[in-house]
Amino acid sequence: MSPVLATTSLRKRFGGITATDDVSLDVAAHEVHALIGPNGAGKSTLIGQLAGTLRPDGGTILCNGLDVTHMPAHKRVAHGLARSYQITSTFRGLTVLDNLVLAVQATAGSSFRFWRPASAEASLYDRAREVAALVDLSAREDVLVDHLSHGEERQLEVGLALASRPRVLLLDEPMAGMGKEESARMLHLIERLRSSTTVLLVEHDMAAVFRLADRITVLVYGRVIASGKPDEIRRDREVREAYLGAAAS
Amino acid sequence: MLFLEQTLNALQLGLMLFLIAAGLTLVFGIMDLVNLAHGSFYMLGAYVAATVAAKSGSFAAAFLVALAAAAGVGMLVEWLLLRRVYGRGHLSQVLVTFALILIANETVRWIWGANPIDMGVPRSLAGSVALAPGLSYSEYRLAIIVAGLALAAALFWMVNCTRLGIWIRAGASNRDMARALGVDTSRLFTLVFGLGAALSAFAGAMLGPILSVQVGMGEAIIILAFVVVVIGGIGSVRGALLGSIVVAAVDTYGRAFLPSALGAFLPLDIATHLGPGLSQVSIFVLMAAILFFRPRGLMPATG
Amino acid sequence: MKLGATWWFGIVAVVLLVLLPPIASFTQQEFYIGVATRVLAYAIAVSSLNLVLGHGGMLSLAQGSLLGAGAYTTAILTVEATKDVTFLPGATSAWITWPAAMLVGALLGLAIASISLRTRAIFFLMITLAFNQMLYYLFFSMKVYGGDDGLGMAARSDLLPGLALENDTVFFYVALALFAIFTFVQHRLVHSRFGRVLEGIRINEPRMQALGFDTYRYKLVCFAIGGAGSGLAGALLANKNLFVSPGLLDWLQSGTLLVMTILGGVGQLWGGLLGAAAYLVIEELLSAYTQRWQIGLGVALIAVTLYAPRGLGALFVPRRP
Numbered sequence: 001m002s003p004v005l006a007t008t009s010l011r012k013r014f015g016g017i018t019a020t021d022d023v024s025l026d027v028a029a030h031e032v033h034a035l036i037g038p039n040g041a042g043k044s045t046l047i048g049q050l051a052g053t054l055r056p057d058g059g060t061i062l063c064n065g066l067d068v069t070h071m072p073a074h075k076r077v078a079h080g081l082a083r084s085y086q087i088t089s090t091f092r093g094l095t096v097l098d099n100l101v102l103a104v105q106a107t108a109g110s111s112f113r114f115w116r117p118a119s120a121e122a123s124l125y126d127r128a129r130e131v132a133a134l135v136d137l138s139a140r141e142d143v144l145v146d147h148l149s150h151g152e153e154r155q156l157e158v159g160l161a162l163a164s165r166p167r168v169l170l171l172d173e174p175m176a177g178m179g180k181e182e183s184a185r186m187l188h189l190i191e192r193l194r195s196s197t198t199v200l201l202v203e204h205d206m207a208a209v210f211r212l213a214d215r216i217t218v219l220v221y222g223r224v225i226a227s228g229k230p231d232e233i234r235r236d237r238e239v240r241e242a243y244l245g246a247a248a249s
Numbered sequence: 250m251l252f253l254e255q256t257l258n259a260l261q262l263g264l265m266l267f268l269i270a271a272g273l274t275l276v277f278g279i280m281d282l283v284n285l286a287h288g289s290f291y292m293l294g295a296y297v298a299a300t301v302a303a304k305s306g307s308f309a310a311a312f313l314v315a316l317a318a319a320a321g322v323g324m325l326v327e328w329l330l331l332r333r334v335y336g337r338g339h340l341s342q343v344l345v346t347f348a349l350i351l352i353a354n355e356t357v358r359w360i361w362g363a364n365p366i367d368m369g370v371p372r373s374l375a376g377s378v379a380l381a382p383g384l385s386y387s388e389y390r391l392a393i394i395v396a397g398l399a400l401a402a403a404l405f406w407m408v409n410c411t412r413l414g415i416w417i418r419a420g421a422s423n424r425d426m427a428r429a430l431g432v433d434t435s436r437l438f439t440l441v442f443g444l445g446a447a448l449s450a451f452a453g454a455m456l457g458p459i460l461s462v463q464v465g466m467g468e469a470i471i472i473l474a475f476v477v478v479v480i481g482g483i484g485s486v487r488g489a490l491l492g493s494i495v496v497a498a499v500d501t502y503g504r505a506f507l508p509s510a511l512g513a514f515l516p517l518d519i520a521t522h523l524g525p526g527l528s529q530v531s532i533f534v535l536m537a538a539i540l541f542f543r544p545r546g547l548m549p550a551t552g
Numbered sequence: 553m554k555l556g557a558t559w560w561f562g563i564v565a566v567v568l569l570v571l572l573p574p575i576a577s578f579t580q581q582e583f584y585i586g587v588a589t590r591v592l593a594y595a596i597a598v599s600s601l602n603l604v605l606g607h608g609g610m611l612s613l614a615q616g617s618l619l620g621a622g623a624y625t626t627a628i629l630t631v632e633a634t635k636d637v638t639f640l641p642g643a644t645s646a647w648i649t650w651p652a653a654m655l656v657g658a659l660l661g662l663a664i665a666s667i668s669l670r671t672r673a674i675f676f677l678m679i680t681l682a683f684n685q686m687l688y689y690l691f692f693s694m695k696v697y698g699g700d701d702g703l704g705m706a707a708r709s710d711l712l713p714g715l716a717l718e719n720d721t722v723f724f725y726v727a728l729a730l731f732a733i734f735t736f737v738q739h740r741l742v743h744s745r746f747g748r749v750l751e752g753i754r755i756n757e758p759r760m761q762a763l764g765f766d767t768y769r770y771k772l773v774c775f776a777i778g779g780a781g782s783g784l785a786g787a788l789l790a791n792k793n794l795f796v797s798p799g800l801l802d803w804l805q806s807g808t809l810l811v812m813t814i815l816g817g818v819g820q821l822w823g824g825l826l827g828a829a830a831y832l833v834i835e836e837l838l839s840a841y842t843q844r845w846q847i848g849l850g851v852a853l854i855a856v857t858l859y860a861p862r863g864l865g866a867l868f869v870p871r872r873p
Contacts, residue, residue: 118744351846351850544671
């Protein structure tokens, strides 16, 4: 079975620093694949290249077999790629539902429509409500984003990415800044996503990672030092030295 | 020899343009302030210098007073008003500085009247110099070039070799970091603004005898200054110099040679009328072309 | 359906405007019909800028040149129609020259935006300013169409047999009708899918791209629509004054349009009408008081920018929590 997302020898430099050093990884369909590594390992840089906000200096990225290496970010959505941000990036001043309607609009036909009020398009709103339910925000649909709690806003963050029915979902630290209860909720959310999509997850919360992930790739100084099933990673000596340290042994 | 003469003219215009653009790009780069009224200091410099020169007979005094007046007014305006629009977004800044243009133009009209005033070339520089056989160039224009080069050199020295210069460069490339590192940004801002105003005024005072000293002279030249900033890159003094030379060259050579070049295949009267307009247009075409290949300008200050 | 304040204002304003000419002739103040026509023409231009700035989030100093280009288009076509030997096919019918003005405005807007939008946002303003001046110099150097002296139009455009625009009252009603149509179109635009996308781009452009929107194209279309509106306003002004000159394209005109926009309220539906009216009222009031009225205008502008940035139109819309 060919991977839904694969990179081959991906490279990215910023001046003198090699942020992505010959990275080859693949993500299989319907798996939850976690990307871990110490701070500065280049995880966000890698996500940026996968999503299309950063241009790689070399190597290729294949999404469902299609070469998307130099494709602009907005075009990748139509090919099944979606991302959520580590630092929440929603639409302030709009309600949760209006946020999701915007996201739904992107893949629900052309938005070069100038006459009919968008509020009259029931199909947009129905789909937006579906997504709201998926991320447990049904009760907060009509609340302005500015009034959401941090955890709720992170849920919306994932919801915005889900609206396009992506085949690959890039989640950049979805649990960032969350307390225990909120993290548990997010964890359940991601578990539920497995059946409908594929997830590439960047996370620092190790407990969550080991619980969720089917496979884990470890990134250190921009290079992949290990990739495999959670048990293998837990036992890998190089990983323990570089990252997990005494806490995990 | 015509070419050499035009090259000197281009150099003269370029250096003066650089003085104006340098202030503009620094203010933009360091304070993120769009200042449409920058040309008003240029106008103020010309008017004050013309008046003081006429009253006192001394050009040196005229210059000093003009520079002091511009720097003073500039720092006052920055301190009283412009501070309030930092971080308010470009719309507010555009509106406030546009209002300043209206106020400045009307005030000048009030004090000096609506007609252009005369500013004579200082007698000591009224003659011409024979630079080469067949090429006689105005002493005053040479003086402009010399003064411009001297001031440009002084500016580069200040920006690259003094502590103030380090603060300026730090502020231009990363404002928040500069503040975090202890640079007193409010005083720096006021100083930089005053400096930019003084440089503009200097250019205005120097060009006064050659160009017309009239209300609205600032607006005409500020566009060119903006083009220079876009071409050169924001916050970059080096970029401003490069941009100024390029723009001045296109403008000067265009005006001088385009009509005759057009005259080769257009009727003469159309060519003479189209010429100057087209040379202006070509500056903007050049700007568009440069942006196409280098969207951040030729020598941006950041990164 | 409960009508909000915006609707009520609109109804009242339109009714008052419809009643203006009969009241004016009754009170022997026909002069004000001409003033109101000018306000309506500028209102269309300011509404166009509102679309570009308030909804598209693009701060542009090029609208003046687009208005001027529209005005020149109408004037040139009209002049060409009366010549024996023509360079361009001419026309005196409003049904040709006015849409032509809108088309020219839209195309120039498209051209300007296609380059300006490709660079960093900070440059956008300066580039629109530069393009504005480029167009100014272009028209300035066209001696064949008057150059610096400007170009006169022999007569106003033909609209319909029996409906002569020469009659100021007729012209006023035509302008009012166009303004009303434009405002209605603007209202539909803002609430359509397109309007939602513009709003999203204005709030968070990178996120819109991540969602799958080609934001460049949306902004481009928005700018072109704004250009068309400005062109129409130009056609009206050319007809009103029977004269166009390069001064219409000076960047200070673009600045004035921006001033009107903030006076009326950025992004407000009636901001165009309120802003144009407010500006012209201030101009009239202050200039009657002193010759130095521009100083007063400048001070008023600073005050509004600092203390009432949401403009007059915001009086009708409650502040968002």
